[in-house]
Amino acid sequence: MDPTLNPTLKQATELIQAGERHQASVLLARFIKAYPLNEHAWHILSYAIGDKDRQIYVLKRALQINPTNRHVKARLEKISSPAYKPTLKREAETHPGPIPQPVAPKAELRPSMQGNLLKAATPDLGSQSSVGAGAVSPPSIVPKPAPRITTYEIPKPAKVYGPWQQIKTRATISWQRTKMNWGIFVQSPLAIIGLILIAFFALLAVAHPILMNTVWPRGIYDPATGFDMMVFPHPSPPVPGHILGTDSLGRDVLSMILAATTPTFIVGITAALTTAIIGTILSVTAAYFQGKVDTIITNMADVFLLFPAPIIMVIIGARFRDLGPLQLGLFYGLVTGAGATTIVMRAQAIQIAAKPFMEAAHIAGGGPWHIITKHLIPSVMPLAALQMMIAVTGAVVADGFISFFGITRTVSNWGTIIYDAFIYGNISGSYGPPWHMLIPAAACFSLFALGFYLVSRGLHRVASPSLREDY
Amino acid sequence: MTRYLIRQTLLSIIKLFVFISFMFFFIQIMMPGDFIDQYSLFCNAECRENLRAQLGLDLPIWQRYLQWLRQIITLDLGISLHGEPIIQTLKLVIPATLLVFVTGTIIAFLIGLWLGKRTAWQGSALLSRTATLGGLTLYTTFPPWLTWLLTYLFTKGAGFVVMGEVGGLVQLAFVGLDRHIWADVEIDPSVIAFRMVLTLAVCALFFYLVKNVVDEFTRRSSPGIIFLGLILAGTVGSWYLLDMQMLAFDIMKLAWIPLATYILLTFGETMMIMQSSMDEVMKSEYITTAKAKGLPDSVVLERHAARNALLPVISRLVISLPYLITGVVIIESSTDWPGMGTKMWNALYWQDMPLVMNTLLIVGVLSLVARLLLDVVTAYLDPRIRYGERQTPSN
Secondary structure: OOHHHOHHHHHHHHHHHOOOHHHHHHHHHHHHHHOOOOHHHHHHHHHHOOOHHHHHHHHHHHHHHOOOOHHHHHHHHHHHOOOOOOOHHHHHHHOOOOOOOOOOOOOOOOHHHHHHHHHHHHHHHHHHHHHOOOOOOOOOOOOOOOOOOOOOOOOOHHHHOOHHHHHHHHHHHHHHHHHHHHHHHHOOHHHHHHHHHHHHHHHHHHHHHHHHHHOOOHHHHOOOOOOOOOOOOOOOOOEOOEOOOEOOOOOEHHHHHHHHHHHHHHHHHHHHHHHHHHHHHHHHHHHHHOHHHHHHHHHHHHHHHHOOHHHHHHHHHHHOOOOOHHHHHHHHHHHHHHHHHHHHHHHHHHHHHOOHHHHHHHHOOOOHHHHHHHHHHHHHHHHHHHHHHHHHHHHHHHHHHHHOOOOOOOOOOHHHHHHHHHHHOOOOOOOOOOHHHHHHHHHHHHHHHHHHHHHHHHHHHHHOHHHOOOO | OHHHHHHHHHHHHHHHHHHHHHHHHHHHHHOOOOHHHHHOOOOOHHHHHHHHHHHOOOOOHHHHHHHHHHHHHOOOOOEOOOOOEHHHHHHHHHHHHHHHHHHHHHHHHHHHHHHHHHHHHHOOOHHHHHHHHHHHHHHOOOHHHHHHHHHHHHHOOOOOOOOOOOOOOOOOOOOOOOHHHHOOOOOOHHHHHHHHHHHHHHHHHHHHHHHHHHHHHHOOOOOHHHHHHHHHHHHHHHHHHOOOHHHHHHHHHHHHHHHHHHHHHHHHHHHHHHHHHHHHHHOOHHHHHHHHOOOOHHHHHHHHHHHHHHHHHHHHHHHHHHHHHHHHHHHHHHHOOOOHHHHHHHHHHHOOHHHHHHHHHHHHHHHHHHHHHHHHHHHHHOOOOOOOOOOOOOO
16 A cells, blocks of 8 residues: 555645644544554554654554554654654754655565455454444545546535434434344344244233233132132143142132243343443443453452352342342343343453554544443443343242242232142142143243343344354 | 463452451451350340450450461461361361362363354254243343252152251251161262262363374374263262272262252353353354355364364353352352351351351462463464463553
């Protein structure tokens, strides 16, 4: 890539000469994000920034790429000397001359090597376009030798794009991205099965209040207190009117199962959101600050990993007898979010933090808040979604486990139904076990968790770019 | 590597300390009532106070904590509130747990690896989809229900205990052993169980090494099923050598239900991780190269794909290890298996805090040791990982 022919670098040079250093640094940062191994970009960047340490760093990067570039060497020596005092304005006034008219250096890289470098740089282009959610669009770079253009229009974003247009652009981009991800998601039929299962349970959750208010008389079908005088004895196998029979207290099993769907959803979704939020915050903090912060967070996560969540939930349930599904979900999410989720997500976030575009963002002057919210969090978001789905499964099993002891005040739960069948359902009696209670409850349990698990597998394909066909 | 291990060990001890201290305060503050309340039906307030003073339960919690710390630092686990030395109790209980969960983890791991490998290799064939769906359904099954189903189907419900109905109060025992066999045997069943674990571990290690040597020598991977058979035969053979075959088989007759439950519940997870890991590996170019070289499929699968796919599985195993230990409680209590889980659960139910805390301590130690071992295994499998060297930022 000949720098004299690259319009972006030329434009940046002109911006610097015009005194628009900030704009030039942003432009160069974008360019470096796409082509991290371009020495000229690093070199020109050293003119765009005022801080001495940063200048030295940037020049060293340029020298790493091509140690033979004598322009860079000379400038580095000059800046490193103690006599050099950089002040932004003075430099702009007194050094109009040495700002490079980027000339192709004589000691050029061998073509084969350059090819390698370019090849190494391309994956970053891909990750950047998949990662920076609506942050920036890649610069229009013309790598081929194009006819020499002498004048360039410097975009003034504030004037050209109004806020409405920006929102529109972002909406379009995210809509297209959603469409693409959906296409990948749909490729695996198991994920579709998962979605269907979740939709089915959502339907059940909605159906219960409707049925209670229209078809089912409350006295007979109430999930907690219902009793049917016309059926004897209880528990009864399926009879007309009670599709799944009744339990030992004379309650309709179908009604109980439907009523248990909503609390289960609440537990699962609360746990998922808590896990995702805590895991994201901790892992991103660890990955950004690294060093001591990272050590502390990792070790804390290891400690949290040791906590046996169901047992702790049983203890808490014994203490606060009025625990609803919301609190249980919150608690489960806290323990797993700070434990396993943080460990998994931190591994990913650290990898992302080491990528060149993060460095570019640093050099362009992005503060911690900007980098974390605009670069790190969008990159770990798919993984967070995956962890959410897994947390749903875990939370539902743990919830069933503790309602299995009748510790919570949840009116009924699939775990409770199984427990009731074990305890009161005359399980080893002469009539045989109450299959009409056991099988539907156990099946609901498996299928609900399975639905979320299958969706998480589909999301995994979306989250890991290496599994995609288009890379 | 040594430096890394020493550092990790020290860190592990600190982590263990934090964990155990938190659990101490958490359980004691959170649980309503205490040990005396569980037994004081016919006891007035004065009598309760006397009992509390006898057991040292009237001290403020931080004093109890310091006492307990002093005990465990001198490696003395003390006496449970029921009056039995805790070390003795744990000696009786740990082998049973190891028998089910070490064996179960290894078998589930192998099954999961094999299935994951096969299903990923065959892609979207109907059979592999069915296997995936089946494994995941089992993975998300409600554990007590699966235990009950197995017990019901194979023993007509004998030996099933509903959790929460606390079984053995003080002394757990292997319920249902054949009296005729054990009549003139002086050794405790738990000792036999421990020997069974030991023989299995030794055989597995020995035959694994043999397999490695043979593979190196013949330069192709030999079928694993033969080696599994050899391990099995070796273990059973060593039982005959130690002259405990009848006793061991009798224990196995009881052990297989928790073992089977555990395997069915957990192999799905390994399978799933192996699948996704294989998916990623098979997209890489060296697999294409290996195929293009004309290597047979089995070699590409075993040597090129599966080996590289193994790493994420192992690192994931590290994370799910503590969950396995939670599973111990659920599965053991449902089958009345006299292991650590049942013991801890019963102790928690009766609020026998010294026993609960020391069992948790052992659980923590075991899982951290397993973690360190897995670290070593990972370093052995992956030449790219070098612990202990400071990683330079990739400039």
